[in-house]
Amino acid sequence: MSASIFEHFGTIQRSDMERLVDRGERYALEANDPVPLRKRLVNVVVEALxxxxxxxxKGLEESGFARLARHGDGYVLMVGNALPVASAVLMTHRVEILNEMDDADLREHHLKLLANEGRTERGGAGMGLLTMARRTNHPIRTYSVPRDHTTCYLMVELTLT
Incomplete structure (x- = not known):
């Protein structure tokens, strides 16, 4: 059985991020979760949002959503938005590759990305996905649903225990 901690539908702005992260962190504190789980939860929620x-x-900002739920001794975070189908396929492929890596591979890939000069302030090198893969101890799941002939809704599901 799972208990909803937060749900957000629509544009996600910085103020929304702060509110949602705070809500998740407060819940974990009140649940007396171990410090390592709380830290990973906050880190993953920040990266995902x-x-x-x-x-x-641009033009699809209203499609954003996020939901955090308690599930057993851990959490399930679902986030997503609409995006071009090609971008969803690429992201799903990246997640599949990350899911196949063990901890040592993820660590090595992280070091390579840190050295990548192609990174920008906005990201784009896959550091956020990699960070989430390293902080969760379960495979990342992706789901997509067609929106129209060029875009789809992509949802990323992350489990933390």
Missing amino acids: ENVLCHTP
């Missing part, structure tokens, strides 16, 4: 905030295409 940041990805939606920074990478939702």
Whole structure:
């Protein structure tokens, strides 16, 4: 059984991020979760919301959503937005590659991305996805649903225990 901690539908702005992160952190504190789980939860919520905030295409901002739920001794975070089908396919492929990596591979890939001069303030090198893969101890799941002939809704599901 899962209990909803927060749900947000629509444009995700910085103030929304702060509010949602605070709500998740307060819940984890009240639940007396171990410090490592709380830290990973906050980190993953920040990264996931940041990805939606920074990478939702112009004109599709209202498609953003986020939901955090308690699930057993852990959490399930679902975030997503509408984006071009080609971008969704690329992101799904990147997630599949990350899911195949073990901890050592993820660490090595992280170091390579840190050295990548192609990174920008806005990201784009995959650091957010990699960070989420390293902080969750379960495979990242992606789901997509067609929106129209050029875009789809992409949802990313992250489990933390």
